[in-house]
Amino acid sequence: MNDFIYEVPVERVSAYRGRRLIVRAHEPATLVTALADEEFERLVGLRLLSLAADSEPLNAWAPELPVDLVMADPGAEFPLLYRHAELLEHHPVRVMIPVRPGFARAVKVAVSLHFAVWLEPGQPEPALIEELAEVMAFYLRQPTVAQPVEFFHSTLLGFYHDDPAPLWVVLDADPECLRHVADEGAESLPGRLAGVEATVAADADLGEWIARVLATADECRNCEFLPSCGGYFKWPRRDYDCAGVKRLFGLLREAAAELRRDLGSAPV
Numbered sequence: 001m002n003d004f005i006y007e008v009p010v011e012r013v014s015a016y017r018g019r020r021l022i023v024r025a026h027e028p029a030t031l032v033t034a035l036a037d038e039e040f041e042r043l044v045g046l047r048l049l050s051l052a053a054d055s056e057p058l059n060a061w062a063p064e065l066p067v068d069l070v071m072a073d074p075g076a077e078f079p080l081l082y083r084h085a086e087l088l089e090h091h092p093v094r095v096m097i098p099v100r101p102g103f104a105r106a107v108k109v110a111v112s113l114h115f116a117v118w119l120e121p122g123q124p125e126p127a128l129i130e131e132l133a134e135v136m137a138f139y140l141r142q143p144t145v146a147q148p149v150e151f152f153h154s155t156l157l158g159f160y161h162d163d164p165a166p167l168w169v170v171l172d173a174d175p176e177c178l179r180h181v182a183d184e185g186a187e188s189l190p191g192r193l194a195g196v197e198a199t200v201a202a203d204a205d206l207g208e209w210i211a212r213v214l215a216t217a218d219e220c221r222n223c224e225f226l227p228s229c230g231g232y233f234k235w236p237r238r239d240y241d242c243a244g245v246k247r248l249f250g251l252l253r254e255a256a257a258e259l260r261r262d263l264g265s266a267p268v
């Protein structure tokens with residue numbers, strides 16, 4: 001039997017007992033009730049889908065279990081982050097922010113409150129590429145930023161250590177390891193791969209997925225950033241123009257080289 005991590009709605013936890021789970025809910029209190037008998041070692045994390053909800057029931061419950069705060073409309077919801085700041089005293093918490101107009105402000109508020117940030121970049125159009133470049137500069141240059149902002153953080157480290165991880169791993173969409181369970185119970189590949197029919201063996205590793213399914217476009221096969229991207233930005237629209245995201249990868253590669261130079265010239 002495979003050992004996928006299933007991202008499931010709280011109402012379907014009983015059907016996945018014994019599996020590794022990320023459990024999502026709109027109301028934190030329902031998580032505490034539904035998971036009261038769960039083996040916490042099989043729980044990988046919690047996902048809170050409504051920032052308007054009261055997260056206080058999670059504060060003293062399952063300490064150290066990672067919690068994701070999922071934003072739908074970052075331009076409007078960022079003030080709601082303040083009410084969840086206490087979660088950080090009990091859990092690692094990251095804010096999942098979709099790259100939509102105005103998302104930069106949500107990133108800055110999240111970072112100022114000491115939340116880690118996880119960006120869902122979608123397939124960003126030129127105006128959003130500029131906003132992403134602005135947020136990247138903030139992440140790279142602002143000394144007060146102490147928390148990771150993904151996908152910048154892991155991609156930067158990948159360039160720095162010459163050990164890149166594809167965005168499928170960095171952004172929790174690895175088809176080798178993860179499955180999404182819809183509210184009505186249907187299982188699918190994770191994230192932007194939802195609805196894609198798998199054409200690889202059930203035990204295929206991510207390298208095989210990338211070679212045979214995820215990065216089959218000629219542009220990907222010849223792309224200098226394939227090891228860091230894995231074809232991620234060609235989904236779901238296969239004709240997406242990658243010029244802007246290649247610029248972002250290039251900026252991160254330059255920043256890693258600069259960091260290496262700075263550390264190399266630092267006195268020992």
Ligand code: SF4
Nearest residue numbers: 220223229233234242
């Ligand atoms: S940046 Fe674009 S072309 Fe390059 S690997 Fe990623 S999706 Fe493919």
